[in-house]
Amino acid sequence: MWFIVFGAILTFTVLYFQRRQNLERKKLNREIEDLKKKWEVATQNLRIEEGELETVMSAISDAILAIDKEGRPIFFNSKFELVFGQGRLPRFLRVQEIFGDPKILEAFELALREGKSSSNHSFKFKSELGDERYFNLSVSPLSRSGLVIYGALGNFHDVTELKTAEQMRIDFVANVSHELRTPLTSIKGYTETLLDDFQKDPLSLKEPSTQEFLGKISRNADRLMNLVGDLLDLSSIESNEVFYKEWVSTEIIMTRVCRSMEEKFKTKKQILTWNCNQKEVLADPNRLEQVLVNLIDNAHKYTPEGGHISVSWEREDQEVVLKIKDTGVGISVEHHSRLFERFYRVDKARSREQGGTGLGLSIVKHILQKHEGSVSVESALQKGSTFICRFPTPLIKS
Ligand SMILES: Nc1ncnc2c1ncn2[C@@H]1O[C@H](COP(=O)(O)OP(=O)(O)OP(=O)(O)O)[C@@H](O)[C@H]1O
Ligand SMILES: [Mg+2]
Incomplete structure (x- = not known):
């Protein structure tokens, strides 16, 4: 009998412990599952954070x-x-x-x-x-x-861009100072000579040299005026000056510009011709006139006596193309990329002798940029030059 009781107790105890073990195993499994889930969430969050950090870091310009x-x-x-x-x-x-x-x-x-x-x-x-x-x-x-x-x-x-801008500013100030100093030194020198002569002998002002000196003073003063005018123009165009674009008649503007330059061309026996196959262009009329004057004046200055300057207006799709072609001294290729920089002159002595300051083409470039257009050059030494301006102009007037 006790044998049966002992057996029952043993079976009960075994069953009891088996059940407890099962319960604990299930609990453990649940806890492992929980931990696994937490781990997955944590890894996922970490990955998101890493991704976010990477996005932020790659968005930083430094x-x-x-x-x-x-x-x-x-x-x-x-x-x-x-x-x-x-x-x-x-x-x-x-x-x-x-x-x-x-x-x-x-x-x-x-x-x-x-x-x-x-x-x-x-x-x-x-x-x-x-x-x-x-x-x-x-x-x-x-x-x-x-x-x-x-x-x-x-x-x-x-800080490369900052450094470049700073260097450009330094060069610009140095160039302006140099360009201002040359005519000012001349004006001061001739004025002092005239004053000296006058103090020594008031009648000396009747000498022929007086007229020559006064002429030089006047020419240098003109140079200063041109330089200051060009500098003011450049700074105005570069700043937030608003351009008022309108439909401009190419015939009318060409007649006006060429008439104002007629005398210059006569003195060098140069021929100026133009054709306006394209009748209208969308541009700021005052600034367009400045482009024409600067480019035609260059063609006149850098073309010897008897040369030919031709201007053409054509349409190419959404652009009106203005070409100014001369039979002048030409420009060798190594200068082309720098030609539109401020104060850049191929031959400083020749340009200065012509009264040039080296700002004309830079002004043209900025005016074209404001029109969302472009200017380029095709030229070779002793082969003449062609300056090409492109003005975006829709086919249909709106
Ligand atoms: N049609 C041309 N033929 C040959 N060289 C030219 C021509 N146009 C410009 N150049 C060269 O490009 C340089 C820059 O021209 P830019 O018009 O900027 O200055 P500039 O004529 O010397 O003076 P300015 O500021 O009075 O116009 C000139 O000095 C000249 O060397
Ligand atoms: Mg010029």
Whole structure:
């Protein structure tokens, strides 16, 4: 009997423990499932955050590099890779292998070893293709809870455009000062001579040289006036001057411009012809006149006596094309790309002798840009030149 009771108790105990074990296993499985879900959510969130960080970093125009204590990249954005790695920067490279400039390495060292931020380290970087860019570097330490430094973050701000603009400004001021000084020195010199002569002998003003000196003073004053006028024009066109475009008759504007220049052409026995196959152009009439005067005046100045200057107006699809062609001295190809820069002159002496300041073509370029058009040149030395202006003009008047 006791044997049966013992058996029942044993069976009951085994069943009890089996059931408990099953329950615990199920609980454990549930907990594992829960943990798995939490892990998946956490990884997904991390991936989203990583993606967001990457998007933010690639949207930043600066190049960003984060390194660990050994100088190995933890992270760099696409701009950094593009500029400093030509788009194929291996992640195992250390900062010392990317940059040779000790200034850059010292800035990172300072952040890594002493936890100090530093900024405005300027340096020049030459790419494998040979183009040079300028950067300002700021470096900050990366730390956990503000205590343990585990790396450094470098922010490379590209200042190449700023540098170029600054250089252009410096060159411009130097050029303007030089151009102003030459006629001013002449005016001052001749005026002082005349004053001296007058003080010594008031009757000396009747000498023929007086007239010659006064003529020189007047010509130099004209040069100054032209220069100041051109400078004012340039700054007005470049600033926010509004252009009022309207349908301009090419025949009427050509007649007006050519009439005002007739005398000049006669003195050099030059022939000026034009044809207006295209009758109208959409442009600001005053600025268009300035384009014509500048280009026709150049053609006149840089074409010897007896030369021929022809102007044509044609349509090419959505553009009206103005061509000014001369049989003059021509311009060799190496000058073509710089011709439209301010103060650029192929032959400074010849241009100055003609009273030129080197701003005419720059004004033409800016006027065309404001019309969303373009100006170009076709020319070769001793072969004459053709300046081509394109004005966007719809086929149908609106
Ligand atoms: N038709 C042309 N034939 C040959 N050279 C030209 C012609 N037009 C311009 N150039 C060259 O381009 C340079 C720049 O022309 P631009 O009109 O800007 O200046 P400029 O004529 O010297 O002076 P200005 O500002 O008084 O017009 C000239 O100095 C000249 O060397
Ligand atoms: Mg000119």
